Amino acid sequence: IPAREVTNNGEISQRLWQQLWATVALPDVCLVSGDVAELSPDAKVYSALQKSLDKYCRAPRQWRVVPGNHDRRSFGNLFIDTTTFDSVFLDWRRPVWNFDHPFIAIPLDSNPRRQDRKGMSWALPLARGLVSDSEFKHIRDCLLEVSRSVSSEARSRLAQYADMPV
Numbered sequence: 001i002p003a004r005e006v007t008n009n010g011e012i013s014q015r016l017w018q019q020l021w022a023t024v025a026l027p028d029v030c031l032v033s034g035d036v037a038e039l040s041p042d043a044k045v046y047s048a049l050q051k052s053l054d055k056y057c058r059a060p061r062q063w064r065v066v067p068g069n070h071d072r073r074s075f076g077n078l079f080i081d082t083t084t085f086d087s088v089f090l091d092w093r094r095p096v097w098n099f100d101h102p103f104i105a106i107p108l109d110s111n112p113r114r115q116d117r118k119g120m121s122w123a124l125p126l127a128r129g130l131v132s133d134s135e136f137k138h139i140r141d142c143l144l145e146v147s148r149s150v151s152s153e154a155r156s157r158l159a160q161y162a163d164m165p166v
Contacts, residue, residue: 109135
């Protein structure tokens with residue numbers, strides 16, 4: 001989303017974006033994959049997208065925006081900037097799921113962190129598309145979180161029927 005497509009009141013004015021929401025049913029779950037920013041991380045664009053997703057998604061916060069390399073690195077791949085994206089999308093690393101639909105999204109970060117690069121300092125400015133050991137641990141932790149949430153939701157839904165006559 002080019003920054004020029006964000007209005008003064010923080011709305012996305014891009015014609016295709018408006019047409020999309022005018023023609024589809026409101027989603028239960030929405031996953032937006034990067035690159036959201038056109039060239040470099042842009043808090044104005046991210047805030048407008050957050051506002052738009054809150055408006056158009058049926059369930060509150062049942063959406064995730066997963067960053068691309070332009071969302072976490074300035075000028076394409078030259079400089080690391082994880083704070084701009086992360087300051088708007090605070091929970092982007094958390095899994096998103098919906099009890100009524102067989103769907104789980106687990107966002108991954110394929111950008112090497114300093115502790116994960118293991119002698120690959122030359123690759124630090126590049127979007128590698130590789131997943132480190134810490135990301136596999138993240139997958140496990142997300143699946144455990146979803147498992148606990150699903151169990152809790154199932155118990156809650158069953159409890160409402162506990163006192164019903166058979």
